[in-house]
Amino acid sequence: MWRDVPLRNSYDVVIVGGGVHGLATAYYLAANHGITDVAVLDKAYLGSGGSGRNTAIVRSNYLTPEGVAFYDRSLQLYNTMSADLNINVMFSERGHLTLAHTDSALRTMRWRAEVNKLQGIDSSVIGPDEIKKLAPSLDTSSHPRFPILGALYHPPGGIVRHDAVVWGYARAADHLGVEMHQQTEVTDIEVTGGDGPDGKGPGGRVTGVVTSRGRISTPTVVNCTAGWASLISDMAGVKLPISTRPLQAAVTEPVKVFLPTVVVSGSLHVYVSQTDRGELVFGASVDPYNNYGITGSLEFTEELAGHVLELMPGISKMRLLRQWSGLCDMTPDYSPVMGFTGVDGFLCDVGWGTYGFKAAPVSGEQMAEAVATGTTPEMIAPFSLDRFHAGTLVGEKGAAAVGH
Amino acid sequence: MLLVPCPNCGPRNAADFSYVGEAKARPDPNAATPEEWRDYLYMKDNPAGRLRETWYCRSGCRQYFVLERDTAANRFADPPLPAAEADGEEA
Ligand SMILES: Cc1cc2nc3c(=O)[nH]c(=O)nc-3n(C[C@H](O)[C@H](O)[C@H](O)COP(=O)(O)OP(=O)(O)OC[C@H]3O[C@@H](n4cnc5c(N)ncnc54)[C@H](O)[C@@H]3O)c2cc1C
Ligand SMILES: [Zn+2]
Numbered sequence: 001m002w003r004d005v006p007l008r009n010s011y012d013v014v015i016v017g018g019g020v021h022g023l024a025t026a027y028y029l030a031a032n033h034g035i036t037d038v039a040v041l042d043k044a045y046l047g048s049g050g051s052g053r054n055t056a057i058v059r060s061n062y063l064t065p066e067g068v069a070f071y072d073r074s075l076q077l078y079n080t081m082s083a084d085l086n087i088n089v090m091f092s093e094r095g096h097l098t099l100a101h102t103d104s105a106l107r108t109m110r111w112r113a114e115v116n117k118l119q120g121i122d123s124s125v126i127g128p129d130e131i132k133k134l135a136p137s138l139d140t141s142s143h144p145r146f147p148i149l150g151a152l153y154h155p156p157g158g159i160v161r162h163d164a165v166v167w168g169y170a171r172a173a174d175h176l177g178v179e180m181h182q183q184t185e186v187t188d189i190e191v192t193g194g195d196g197p198d199g200k201g202p203g204g205r206v207t208g209v210v211t212s213r214g215r216i217s218t219p220t221v222v223n224c225t226a227g228w229a230s231l232i233s234d235m236a237g238v239k240l241p242i243s244t245r246p247l248q249a250a251v252t253e254p255v256k257v258f259l260p261t262v263v264v265s266g267s268l269h270v271y272v273s274q275t276d277r278g279e280l281v282f283g284a285s286v287d288p289y290n291n292y293g294i295t296g297s298l299e300f301t302e303e304l305a306g307h308v309l310e311l312m313p314g315i316s317k318m319r320l321l322r323q324w325s326g327l328c329d330m331t332p333d334y335s336p337v338m339g340f341t342g343v344d345g346f347l348c349d350v351g352w353g354t355y356g357f358k359a360a361p362v363s364g365e366q367m368a369e370a371v372a373t374g375t376t377p378e379m380i381a382p383f384s385l386d387r388f389h390a391g392t393l394v395g396e397k398g399a400a401a402v403g404h
Numbered sequence: 405m406l407l408v409p410c411p412n413c414g415p416r417n418a419a420d421f422s423y424v425g426e427a428k429a430r431p432d433p434n435a436a437t438p439e440e441w442r443d444y445l446y447m448k449d450n451p452a453g454r455l456r457e458t459w460y461c462r463s464g465c466r467q468y469f470v471l472e473r474d475t476a477a478n479r480f481a482d483p484p485l486p487a488a489e490a491d492g493e494e495a
Pocket of ligand 1: 020
């Protein structure tokens, strides 16, 4: 898929993190800007982080105008990705239902639908009868403890094969000259002239990175390490508003396909979709406390099973095959941290929390533009690190806390 | 399962607690600038290692308290309170 070449001691751009964000950034640097002297470094293997562990949901029905425009651009790029990267990413545009079980949830859905429509996004609130037609296995009666009152329906949402996206970006970037180096851990970032006692931090500039395989000189480092983002930015003396939390998921044995859409329930903290192979893929909210370990818990499975059965009583005999976990870089407003950081040559594309898979194409495109032009593209200006001290947060919790 | 060592109730399942987050000194609300206040609210250390955190014993004594935990090993320090605080000093 990509060449195995020796690590050199100098690059124009070093990208830390070989997940879908780092790889997309590398690809668009080469494809859109002709910048090919680029190395993507990963301490493990490509896609070993959230990029190979997510539940692969894509959609653009967010809550803020900034968020909607941004995620919509990502969906556009997903739509042509198989052709652009010459790999079948199996985009299944199957529709996305976010269920409302309370009046206040229904109010949020209406709000989202109106914000979405204003931006030309296909998104509307539908009632239990229509929901039943779209997903007959859901219990839409009035008996459950959390009856289904309505849903936000977003036909363009769906599922994309996450591994293919990782491999597709890596292979296409490789063809353009970008180097991928796995098993290469960044252990320090060299910064001089900064405000900190060690010369790091705001005001300074990047001169290189130290890795487990030697030193590399470079004027530009892009932090694409998601759950590990704080550790990397600490090396440059940049503080982030990020907390690392594990997110768990689980999958059942395969059965005949019966669930045509993605279904999310915020109140029940659960979402579900069915793969083309017939497995049900479940996810939930992040674990309740910070952690850098990815051990699964029985609490997660118990709670998940209970909640899923409230939605779909008919699947009580299905067996779970596996559960797993990945690290998420949570921000206070459920929006990312993108762009320049105050340290010259140190950029971040982090804060992807539980929703970063769908955002990878647009993030790579915009980050590449930032690196190539030295200026912040308009589309990602609202997501700058400055917003936390300026108090201009981009609140997406209502659209991203459970439905990733 | 994580057992949280509540100083009043003893070890209990983490599900009995609310996790408040990183424990840090709160700036004086009357003296702090908006930027300082937001720094306190939003910015995090987020280490992979020892971290002082605030927990709320929701289903037990209903007290807030600070414990030290290793976020890489997911283990509470032994003793679970930083020495200075166990001695009753301000950390
Ligand atoms: C269970 C689960 C379900 C999810 N579901 C969805 C979903 O349905 N839809 C959606 O949009 N998003 C979802 N997400 C979120 C999404 O997976 C992430 O936001 C996204 O994959 C982040 O990609 P990334 O490239 O930024 O980071 P990652 O893929 O995490 O990559 C970071 C990389 O950095 C490397 N690294 C770390 N430290 C170093 C170092 N010191 N030196 C070198 N390399 C280093 C790691 O090895 C890793 O490969 C989910 C996440 C999880 C865990
Ligand atoms: Zn207690």
